Amino acid sequence: MAAGLDHIAQLLNATLDPQHHRKAENALKEEAKKPNYSLLLLSIVSTAAQPLKTRLSAALAFKNFIRHNYVDEEGKYKLPEQEVQTIKQELVGLMISSPPSIQTQLGEAISIIADSDFWERWDTLTADLVKRLSNTDYKVTNGVLEVAHSIFVRWRPLFPSNDLNREILHVVDTFGAPFIQLLSIADQQIEANKTNEGPLKGWLDTMSLLVRILYDLCCQDIPPIIESNLQAITVLLHKYVTYTNPIFDGEEDEATQLETLKSDICDVLQLFTNKYDEDFGRYVQEFTNNVWNVLSSVGPEKRYDNLTSKALQFLTAVASSRQHAEIFNKEEILSTIVEKVILPNVALRESDIEMFEDEPIEFIRRDLEGSDTDSRRRASTDFLRKLLDHFEALVSQVVFRYINHYLEAGKSDWKAKDTAVYLFIAIAAKGAVTAAHGVKTVNSYVNVVEFFEHNVAADLLAENSAPISKVDAIKYLYTFRSQLSKEQWVTVMQPLIRNLASPNYVVYTYAAIAVERVLFLTDANGQHLFPRSDIQPFAKDLLEHLFALIEKDTSAAKLQENEFLMRCIMRVLIVMKDGILDCGAESVLNHLISITNVIKENPSNPRFYYYHFEAIGALVRFCSNSPKLDMLARLWTPFAAILNEDVSEFVPFVFQIFSLLLELNPSNQVPGDFKTLIEAVLAPGPWETRGNVPALARFIAAIIPKAADEIRGTKKLEPFLAIFQRLLAGKKTDQSALDVLEAIVGTFSGDVLQEYFGTIVTLLFTKLQQNPTDSFKSRVTRLYHLVSARAGEPGKMGADYFISHAESIQQNVFTPFYLTIILPTTAQFARPVDRKLGVISYTKTLCESKSFAERYQKGWGFTCNNLLDLLKNPPRVAAGFGDEVVNEADVDDIGFGIGFTPLNTCKRGARDDFPEILEVDKWVGQYMKEANARHGGLVAKFVEERLTPEAKAALAPYLA
Known part of the structure; x- marks a missing residue:
């Protein structure tokens, strides 16, 4: 045991060393497969003799282990029962006695366990916590309250439900009365120790935790015990x-x-x-x-921020209610608010200027992305805007007096100018500043273009403006980008791009941010405000300059520090499309590969590498078939290295780009090197990481059609079907399962699949009986149509093929499946490719199916009526791949590091299984006439016998 502990402790220490961390992490993954790994980690955490950094690493490793290995998707334990019970017995006491940094990690672990177990599988926890509370020892009590808060805080973002109400009631029943008592005890202890620094601070911490728990307990509804004590509270x-x-x-x-x-x-x-x-x-x-x-x-000290x-934020809540907001509805009160609260808190402070100079990337993130939600500036702005909602004219009038005062002072003092511009933006912008378009609506009492021309433009153009004044000018453009016309943008675009050459980090980064957002802007028809033709003349220089800024420092951490520069590169490539081939595409590819090779050593900024792989995806999407670039060969080496070294953060991105390369490759063969990946993706290892699953499934779906002969020749179909079965069993992976299955059914003939198809149908029907989602029903319906639409091809597929396999499982099972799943789900299909597939499937069923001709005579009529409904608006599938506008999700909507992040430049278009059929209504008429002739007039006979007069009239043009 001790040897095992020492070995794990050494590995934990090695993960902190950038040179050895990858090897150490992989070794820890192996240790994690051994029994009682979680308990060994807790043992290291509890060993006071170990260095604090080792104990903290163990706590972090424990939290991450619990996150992925405690329960499965069904909520069943993945660990042995004995290990689970030991964790629950030890964890609370250990957290209470640990230093604060370790408490934080263990608290998160308790919160994860509570997600699955509290309260019904851990119903003793609340009583256990109450028992441990002390009226005299704040250290013990604070440890207990930290644990309680880490469990109860989970309720804050949740939607109300009966289960949640039951859980809160369970807690309040046990915890409510001791909580009220403890408020009083903490108050008495603070009074008793008001001159005794150590205990005073300890009991103030207790009161803080109690106030946080008060929030937790009331976040859904006020419990009766709080309501009856509200006056005292x-x-x-x-x-x-x-x-x-x-x-x-x-x-x-x-x-x-x-x-x-x-x-x-x-x-x-x-x-x-x-x-x-x-x-x-x-x-x-x-x-x-x-x-x-x-x-x-x-x-203004930092301590009060x-x-x-x-x-x-509280005053903003007061101002949000019309009745309470009236408190502020007087000119002198508003003047006092602006003078005493808004101005001191929006003015730049020494600490802001230090951050601007010493931590520029942090300054940008806080200023621009709302990661400054707790900053004075942000909170003051929110309060001011809330007042503006109610009293627009009065607030505008009051604030403008101060804006004019600071503009005057700003002629000789850039800090005053900064305050003026900030105040103007604060009152001019109404509603949220959207990531896509900036400010959509403006205050009717201001003119943003005029203010820019008179007060801001000079700072954009002047060589000698103070860096913060430059930033203010660029941020102004960025904020009001939707308010400027194309003509106005044309005049400022070149000066804006010139600021990319500034020696100041914040200035050139803001310039990149503004350029990227302008290139993102589209008009009402989805066309870029600055199309490819507008940026072609300077695209090459722009890209080279951006790469030079990124690659100034070649250490892995510094190289990937500034995601805004990489986002701008990505945007230029998306707007340029294949035009990049004339603007140094080879150089762009070289830079991207070189950056990949550096950052794979230590991926540290998820936003940077997300944009980085989007940029590679854009190049692949628009230029992959250019013989000049030979992207398959060029990307193989760096990407194969990522897979060999198991750089887990990058693996899902690599498989998405590999999939796109395969899908765009005109050859029907697997390119040489890719054959080696077939074995790799059939191994269980890569599938164990949940974030890999959608990308691996997409890759398999891309490689199966190209590797059909090889898969048959080397008897690999069964392992692919085993992957389908495994994915189908998971709650969150059934869509990926159908991706794999569609590729198999679309590639192999009915003869090849004959021995497996009964099992496939059994698995699908079993899942359909377990309260399936609408999206699952939709995918099964699409699969049925794919089988049915392949009637008449060599190898015997079609509706009868599906029916015979279904009926071999259980007699008469097809009728309810067809009536309750296939017909209603097809009627709800939204995508043209799916509706087109439905039309082809129904047409072939009417013309080719023996079962529908003889056994399901009513079903033949239903099928025909459903076909006519689809043909009322014949589906048209747009040809081509890669012409659409690619807009990435707003990054703040992406859960980086949590599971799978899709690349928008690599999105697979909707799959058209019959691209050769262009106008489906004409095809239906032609197919029906030919089939009627082939079957000696049988189709026409069924029309006469089985359809209503209205349906006959609707179908007549197709048979005429």
């Missing part, structure tokens, strides 16, 4: 939101326990104001005054 909240103590006077940098507690109270006040106005409304005025006084008394932000 509000007295405590009043006391501590205004509490002061000279012990905290000397602090400057970090928030103290006091600011943290006040921030937590503001969170609760915001919740109660937004959600429980009936119960809480009578307290709002007094709390507004309290919080206003707090805001007026705090200084979070508190200021939370206080402003």
